[in-house]
Amino acid sequence: MSINATPAGAEVSAEAERPATVPTQRGGRRKTPLSENKKAERKLGWLLCAPAALVMVAVTAYPIIYSVWLSLQRYDLRFPDQREFIGLENYVTVLTNEFWWTAFGVTMLITVVTVAVELVLGMGLALIMHRALVGRGIVRTSALIPYGIVTVVAAFSWRYAWTPGTGYLANLFSDGAPLTERASSLAIIMLAEIWKTTPFMALLLMAGLALVPEDLLKAASTDGATAWQKFTKVMLPVMKPAILVALLFRTLDAFRVFDNIFVLTAGGNETSSVSMLAYNNLIRGLNLGIGSTMSVLIFITVAIIAFVFVKLFGTAAPGSDDGERR
Amino acid sequence: MAVETTTRAKLRWGLLDVLVVVFALIPVLWIASLSFKTPATLTDGKFIPREWTLDNYRTIFDTDQFVRALINSIGIALIATLIAVVLGAMAAYAISRLDFPGKGLLVGVSLLIAMFPQVSLVSPLFEIERQLGLFDTWPGLILPYITFALPLAIYTLSAFFKQIPWDLEKAAKMDGATQGQAFRRVIAPLAAPGLFTTAILVFIFCWNDFLFAITLTSTERARTVPVALSFFTGESQFEDPTGAICAAAVVITIPIILFVLFFQRRIVSGLTSGAVKG
Amino acid sequence: MADIVLDKVSKSFPDGTVAVQDVDLEIADGEFVILVGPSGCGKSTTLNMIAGLEDISSGELRIGGQRVNDKAPRDRDIAMVFQSYALYPNMTVRENMAFPLRLAKLDKETINQKVDEAAKVLELTALLDRKPANLSGGQRQRVAMGRAIVRQPKAFLMDEPLSNLDAKLRVQMRTVVSRLQKQLGTTTVYVTHDQTEAMTLGDRVVIMRGGAVQQVGPPQELYDHPRNLFVAGFIGSPSMNFLHAAVQDGALHTALGDVPLGDRVRRELEAADAPRELILGIRPEHFEDAELVDDDTRRRGLEFEAPAEIVESMGSDKYVYFTVEGERASAAELEELAADAGAADFAGTGGNLVTRLSAESPVAEGQSRRVWFNLEKIHLFDPATGRNLTLHEGRAAGALAD
Secondary structure, three states: OOOOHHHHHHHHHHHHHHHHHHHHHHHHHOOOOOHHHHHHHHHHHHHHHHHHHHHHHHHHHHHHHHHHHHHOEEOEOOOHHHOEEOOOHHHHHHHOOHHHHHHHHHHHHHHHHHHHHHHHHHHHHHHHHHHOOOOHHHHHHHHHHHHHOOHHHHHHHHHHHHOOOOOHHHHHHOOOOHHHOHHHHHHHHHHHHHHHHHHHHHHHHHHHHHOOOHHHHHHHHHOOOOHHHHHHHHHHHHHHHHHHHHHHHHHHHHHOOOHHHHHHOOOOOOOOOHHHHHHHHHHHOOEHHHHHHHHHHHHHHHHHHHHHHHHHHOOOOOOOOOOOOO | OHHHHHHHHHHHHHHHHHHHHHHHHHHHHHHHHHHOEOOOOHHHOOOOOOOEOOHHHHHHHHOHHHHHHHHHHHHHHHHHHHHHHHHHHHHHHHHHHOOOOOHHHHHHHHHHHHHOOOHHHHHHHHHHHHHHOOOOOHHHHHHHHHHHHHHHHHHHHHHHHHHOOOHHHHHHHHOOOOHHHHHHHHHHHHHHHHHHHHHHHHHHHHHHOOHHHHHOOOOOOOOOHHHHHHHHOOOOOOOOOHHHHHHHHHHHHHHHHHHHHHHHHHHHHHHHHHHHHO | OOOEEEEEEEEEOOOOOEEEEEEEEEEOOOOEEEEEOOOOOOHHHHHHHHHOOOOOOEEEEEEOOEEOOOOOHHHOOEEEEOOOOOOOOOOOHHHHHHHHHHHOOOOHHHHHHHHHHHHHHOOOHHHOOOOHHHOOHHHHHHHHHHHHHOOOOOEEEEEOOOOOOOHHHHHHHHHHHHHHHHHHOOEEEEEEOOHHHHHHHOOEEEEEEOOEEEEEEOHHHHHHOOOEHHHHHHOOOOOOEEEEEEEEOOEEEEOOEEEOOOHHHHHHHHOOOOOOEEEEEEOHHHEEEHHHOOHHHHOOEEEEEEEEEEEEEOOOEEEEEEEOOOOOOOOHHHHHHHHHHOOOOOOOOOOEEEEEEEOOOOOOOOOEEEEEEEHHHOEEEOOOOOEEOOEEOOEEOOOOOO
């Protein structure tokens, strides 16, 4: 948890400072909501938050710690007698295993390519949804369908589309069976991912677009900016926070890719992602030790990605939501 | 001149619209098309079925496997949604209305959970739930669903709650309402759309899940439709499961399509308010 | 109908800040009282305490002779108009106005009759079936007023009810509020930060600063006889001019020349702890073009010459801004007033003199002009305490009084 704690930590300090500065700045007129009894307010606040906090922590923190404990053991459900503490041996096993690194590479590749493509497509879609002169409602409605649809369903659709015989796309574009070759399989997986999540990206970006003041664009127009200049010099800077939040969430989400691979290739032809590999080790291999080791490694990787994002781009922690407390 | 440019602009936008709509709908239409095809024409690769049939739908509703899964899916998603929205609303109310230490921490924790790699929980939850007897049960899935739906619910709801003019509560009190009346007659009607939107988003999330469903279930007791779908493939009771899979896929897509059609505006505002402001 | 009495009412927060301190105020039955002051002066908190929306930390609040400190807002029988109007967006205008009556469990017929009556008074009849979202700002404001008057409460509380309207509408609504209050004769407490509203609306005005009452009185009295620097600077538009003045050998040295002092002021300044530095306050209308002053009047004032920087002709008279040399007046009150006005300097300080001269004055921009000012109307303030030294038994008597 230590790495991931940073954004939350920043959040806490920012929160803690606010109440202290309010009274001095605004004197007696501030609208303290429930000043009658601060203590009661605190108690109520904790009481209301406790169930949510409890569930979230119980279902994530405890298992992840438990997972660290499991990862230090030899623990294969097929051979429960051989369970013993073996230190970091599982980590050595995983990290020297070529399957792990292949899966890691595949996951990284899928993450980078899909997020990059989604950013471009999503921006275009966001612009269409935001500015379209006609049919804005239709576009927004249809764009929501990929977001809402069950990933497995979409994956099946793509699978049948690319299966020779059944598929219209397979018949259209290729002679062979694209889902039996590594490169084309990966391409299809990425296509399915991009199709499914571009709308979400676009929605986040659209919210950012809405923050661009109309007057600013008019001012830029009168200053003689071209459409492209308006986009890069005016809109992008204002949208930067929204873009970073969208990128962060999508990157972490893409890194977890599982459903599409499961349905499309089941990890065949070296198309496994790390999630797929962890699943296989656990459910097919029933090897809790190795599975947990992978769980921990994935957790650490995600934490590093999040950390890098926040550090590198100085993303205002996306949770810092409460500008004006009333 | 001006008219001409606007018509041309309209045409251009129209074209882009069509592109987006086609891009978004093709996979859905394709799977719907497959579900209506007869076994004989299934492999013709045509986008529009030459012979229409409802046999595939009859088949899936005749099998226990699918019906059980559908019941599981609906039940689990509804219960998880209800609990997540209630807990989320409580927390979001506290976050948006009350001042208490630890608030930032809660917001931070939910942010972390929103980014949490779910697959990391697969191994430990598998083991923990086996020990607790939760493995392959409804609660065994409901719990992780609530957990991962909560950040979404909290962010969306606190964004909604912040928009409620809370002066109204004061006004109601001045108008002679008790705390309860102020809540019931003034605040609740205003909060309802937010709660409803959040419920839809959470339901979609639970309805969609595959990873937890496939790792934390092993039989029809708790297996949800997405998982059941993926297992249709290997079943020998179907000659060719493709049509059945597609029919089942269409069935579980219907609620999503309905939500999207009727509540497009709300879903968009819910997603964006929760994601950007929150 | 009832009187409202605040007896040493205070409000402090757990973190130690005191929002309102020992406010004593007796509001007579049917009176229209304005609470005015800059942001953070405690006026809204005071109103909320009267409403029962905020607890009273100490002191006693009586409405109609009855202690109501511990009563819930609903049991105080008072209505409130909010700055944001706080109309229930899910209800129509009619339902909004009927809401308090329905809560009071009146029968349907009475409710309808009362709502119709109130709607007629406020010219809302045509809008009764609309939702607040489809109303203009002014209409919403009237609905908010309607909701308050419909149940004939003991008192109205209004929290900056006009501040969200544009300037023209605000003037219009001001008269509506005034007429309504006179018609109904209901005790009204009205909070505003706008001194024009304070001057024009109320029977009496309460000026607050930093949680404490500065002065209470009818508008004209506050204008003519401000008890301290803050009141003097807050009331009046354009505001009073403030100049630095040094006491030396029984005379007052200022940028406008040496001001002679009458016996009473001199006696005051001869006290051992009397300040050596003063602030001289002159209202813009107490200046006049020296050419237009007759000899008799001239003797009661002082003349000086200064370049006119800007001339704004208002038709009825002229606002002329003169540049004068000299040290600037400085006091905590003035800085606070400047901060409230959102300016770096309070308009009345600095090297600029705002004067209001007769329309006949031939003064032109860029030209030097002889200007006279009335010594009987000037005020002298102690910069440390803000006290008005020219005040005698509550009346300001100028510098020359014996």
